Amino acid sequence: MPSPLSPIDIQIKRLPHGEGLPLPAYATAHAAGMDVVSAEELVLEPRARHAVATGFALAIPEGYEVQVRPRSGLALKHGISLPNTPGTIDADYRGELKIILINLGDQPFAIARGDRVAQLVVAPVQLASFTEVDSLDDTARGTGGFGSTGV
Template sequence: MNTLKFLRLAGNDLPLPAYATPGAAGMDLRACLPEGPVEIAPGKVALIPAGFIVELPLGTEMQIRPRSGLATRHSILVPNSPGTVDFDYRGPVAVALLNAGSETFTVTHGDRIAQAVIADVRRPEIVEVDAVSETERGAGGFGSTGVA
């Protein structure tokens, strides 16, 4: 079944997450702050409630990502990006926001604070082996394929 179910929490008078355009990959998530705004000082993280519980389709996750406008204009990031809401989680969804900027940022009720992408999850069998196959890259790690 391909249905995304939202349970609106008390105090949430906001629109449910929705796609802004027909081609959008992510749904806008809004800050559910009926008690008032939250200020995020430079270098600090705040957990902002989204005002709902979600039931995802089997075999999916909800990835919570930064909004490009907030990131580029205000340096507001999702520090665990992408944050994951697992299929079997049934608690309130919240978004961790990091102020990587130099000025305090205020989040108010209804602000679009992040985007959520529904992604398929693969769960392969886990096995221990004595060796792995060889590749051209081998064990070359960070920067091993060049800087530019």
């Protein structure tokens, strides 16, 4: 059995409105995402969006990003998601972590301070560069677009 990966250290700054809130944390031993909670109370109306304050700012190490992802239970039960999922927090951003939520359901959704609103997944970043060419190599799929490989 492979040994567990060593965690990277991410510095986190608690903002005044984050006092008393838990730090982002893994709910289980094998969870990939850390739960993050709301630092504010609000009602998210159907089809509305809101950048939910978390009360924290991060210093992500160079070479990493933090991805913000929806919580599956909120999505299934209430239609609460992220319109830009997964969202990316870059290593050079130092402002407050906010979670852009959208209510895709048909009922208002109440969010209380301390409610879990999203998951954070730490991921390495692979930089790339582009080389402009006149043609690309051929593949079995070729230029087949959306839905071209299945029903």
